[in-house]
Amino acid sequence: MPYRSLLAALLLVPALARADGLADLRSALQKLSAPQPIKAQVTLKVQARRGEGSDATLDLGAASLSVEDDAQGLRLQYGADLLARQRAEDVAREQDAKAPTPTNLALQSLGVRDIRSLTAGAETLGRFLARATFKQETATTLSGQPARLLNFDLGPGKMREQDRKYIKDTEGSLEVWIAADGTPLEARSRLALKGRFALVISFESVSNDHMVFARQGDRLLILTRDRVDTASGAGDKGETKLEYALQLQR
Secondary structure (H helix, E strand, C coil): CHHHHHHHHHHHHHHHHHHHHHHHHHHHHCCEEEECEEEEEEEEEEEEECCHHHHHHEEEEEEEEEEECCEEEEEEEECHHHHHHHHHHHHHHHCCCCCHHHHEEECCCHHHHHHHHHHCCCHHHHHHHHHHEEEEEEEEEEEEEEEEEEEEEEEECCHHHHHCCCCEEEEEEEEECCCCCCCCEEEEEEEEEEECCCCCCCEEEEEEEEEEEEECCCEEEEEEEEEEEEEEEEEEEEEEEEEEEEECCC
């Protein structure tokens, strides 16, 4: 083989390797989108901090739901104990505006969309990929096992025009660990936004997301999802931590 042809072939090897990793991931997501029936319990723990120093407040929350997801759709079961706690918190809040409401706090982030993000892991990761730009693939290990790490730049996604005009700077990244066949193992994302309202009020927000995947037949599940959202602006600051866990049941 002529020297130039050999050099060109060698230069193509890294590019082909990178393309293969992304292609394997996309292929795996297509195969793991089947509506295989599952029954599970979904639990959420919440920490919501507002303010700083002596004026800071911290609210804690927790709740669990029974979930069934199959060809007929997604069904959520609110247990009697859960509903009783919710009613008790409503009564307490009517008597004291500062009474803690941990159950209600958690239920605000345990709706259909939140739970569906766990039971339909391929769809969830696919939405991240739709606003990501592939960068590179590297060989690595995860939990002591061989894996491939795909790196992406991550954008904020679609926004309304009236919202987009306030955003001045974005910075985002996405890391996806995959097995040899392209099956997702874990993913981490980070998205930072900076902007300004009315020329004088600046704001910043950072969202970090960590997902751990598992296969259940031809369905991709998210077994744990930890998300931390921080925001500051107009002299205020807040941080919300959400810890989701999905446990399969027979």
